[in-house]
Amino acid sequence: MKQTKYLMNPGRMSRQDNTLKFTPVDENGVEGTPRFLPVEQVSDLYVFGNLDANSALYNFLGQEGIAVHFFNYYEHYTGSFMPREYLLAGKMQVEQTKHYMAAKKRMVVAQAFVEGAACNILRVLKYHHSRDNAKDLGQAIATIEGLLANVPATTDVPMLMGIEGNIRQTYYDCFDAIVGATFTMDGRSKRPPQNELNALISFGNMLCYTACLGTIYHTQLNPTISFLHEPGARRYSLALDLAEVFKPILVDRLIFRMINKRQLQPSDFRVEVGGCVMKEAARKRFVQGFDELLKETIKHRSLGRSVSYRHLVKLECYKLQKHLLGMETYKPFKALW
Template sequence: MKKTYYLFNPGRMSRKDNTLKFTPVDENGAEGPSKYIPVEGVSDLYCFGALDANSALYNFLGKNQIAVHFFDYYEHYTGSFMPKDYLLAGKMQIEQTKHYISASKRLVLAKKFVEGAAFNILKNLRYYNTRGKDLMFHIEKIENYYKQINEQKDIETLMGLEGNIRQVYYNAFDIILNDFEMGGRSKQPPHNEVNALISFGNMMCYTLCLSQIYHTQLNPTISFLHEPGYRRYSLALDLSEIFKPILVDRTIFKVVNKKEIQHTDFDVHLNGVLLKESGKKTFVKVFEEKLSETIKHRSLKRNVSYKHLIKLECYKLTKHILGMEEYKPFKAWW
């Protein structure tokens, strides 16, 4: 089974037969021992350090359908190398564009994304409310917002409602988390450790959704909740709204409350807080473990991984756009 590889150190990558050769290089230019990765076992690469590679390597990666995602020093997603779109179909592209252009069709899908996100947020809150955390105020407030989703008449007011749900939800983090305080959402840069974890996790979820969209006929630049923009794959933003509570937030709750990540895993600067390499590695390890977990799918009647759930979500969206079946967002049932 193909897997994701994370490159935390700067280094040099090249092709050696059907193997990827990665040689880490430290800040003084000294090379470390090379690591060899069989290309058939790679789904994509996440590069958190500078990667030195030539066009021959990217040709090799493209032929093997391997995406490369790049992040800067401040953990911001900066872009991706995506192989040639091998599944894009003309009919799908036309219908997806029609659903964006039509205000009514777009609003239907946008509401579904917010509905799925809010449902999964409530699932998290109810879980912790039954485990000694008093979250009834937050639950009732979001339940009230949840009932208003279908009443929204346009994308702008819907996004405002979604923002209200997120604000109440993030206010609950100070109750759920032990030993850390959030004190409101801040980003670019994050102002404290919890915000740094959220920003890092959301970025991971976004790129994961992008990778799964790539393996379907959907065009990642045509979205419905978020406004399509230049140089960003906004459909991945739409899908990630549904999965952030399940994949990102549950990972944060686990690594913090089980003390797998502590205050020493962060770099605190005057202009913000970042995860150190130790913190990134811990988060990625738990995040990957989450993606590999399987659950019994109600419709398919078989076990599927969390990672595969995102691809299934893409297939459901495809069927809706093609008029085959109404889209129903993923809602955690456990």
């Protein structure tokens, strides 16, 4: 079974027969013990340290359909090496473009993404509100429910994005109450994040975005044609759309879980001129937690069987494909737990 592999340390990667050879290299240039990754076991690579590789390796990765996602020192996603789109289909490309170009069709999909995101945000807030009424999240829940009720009446994407922005702002204002006194949100800041909680959110969101991008690649959808976010040069905007639905479930829940279990402490971060960043050990723990969460399974109410969260993202892509082809109306994933 293919899996995502995370390269946290700097090193050199090359091809050795049908195996990927990764040799870690320390800051003094001393090579460590090589690791061998059978190519048939790798779905994609997340690179957090400096990677030394040549075009022969990338040709090999492209032939095997393995994407490589890069993050910089400050945990910002910087780009991806994406193999040739081997599953793109002409009919799907045409229909996806038509739905973007037709304002009414685009709004149906865009509204569904915001609806899914808002419902999952509410699920997170209601969970923490029920666990501890002293956190008093009732007003925020009522505000978001009111904003969600206005989504069907939106007539264009800027109006819809305004509502989505207000939902997110109300939601982020609740973070201080949820995490307690250990961390402080102090408003949402990014590029660069100014404190520990903002650094966690930004890093987690980038992991969710790249997970969605990797999943889209294995479908017939074109990742550059989106509906909620405006398509732009040099970005895979459909992954941004899809990530909106899953960030509350995959990222925010993980953040709250790790903080409440004291798996992350203020000492795991450092503030630099470029913003607040996680130390290497903390970053490894968070990435491990995210990967384990993607592998967790739930009982799917429609399929009647257990599926992983990673597979839920793929099912979301399939639902969107069916909508674009006129087979069924897209209904976003909404957590019930």
